[in-house]
Amino acid sequence: MKNSPKSRFCPHCGGKVLPDHRFCASCGTRQDFGFLDSDKVQTPEPRPNQIDFKDLFQKMESTLRRQSSLSNEDFDKHFEKSGTPIKI
Numbered sequence: 001m002k003n004s005p006k007s008r009f010c011p012h013c014g015g016k017v018l019p020d021h022r023f024c025a026s027c028g029t030r031q032d033f034g035f036l037d038s039d040k041v042q043t044p045e046p047r048p049n050q051i052d053f054k055d056l057f058q059k060m061e062s063t064l065r066r067q068s069s070l071s072n073e074d075f076d077k078h079f080e081k082s083g084t085p086i087k088i
Contacts, residue, residue, distance in 0.1 A: 008017045008031070015026030023030055065075055 010024040013027040
């Protein structure tokens, strides 16, 4: 059975709710999907999927350095692999 475009799922239990039903057949909670049919509903713009991991890790490292009670030398000694920083 294919899902029709009006097929919806219960936000409480995840069960399928037919378009003309007011209650979930699985859990019995009342379904109010009227807000989805409104013309005022705006779809969010997609976020870019590109994550700059190098920048993210550099920020994480600088935060850890600031919050750590270790000196910079001790931090480098304990957290860098083989004395060389990780290449990204």
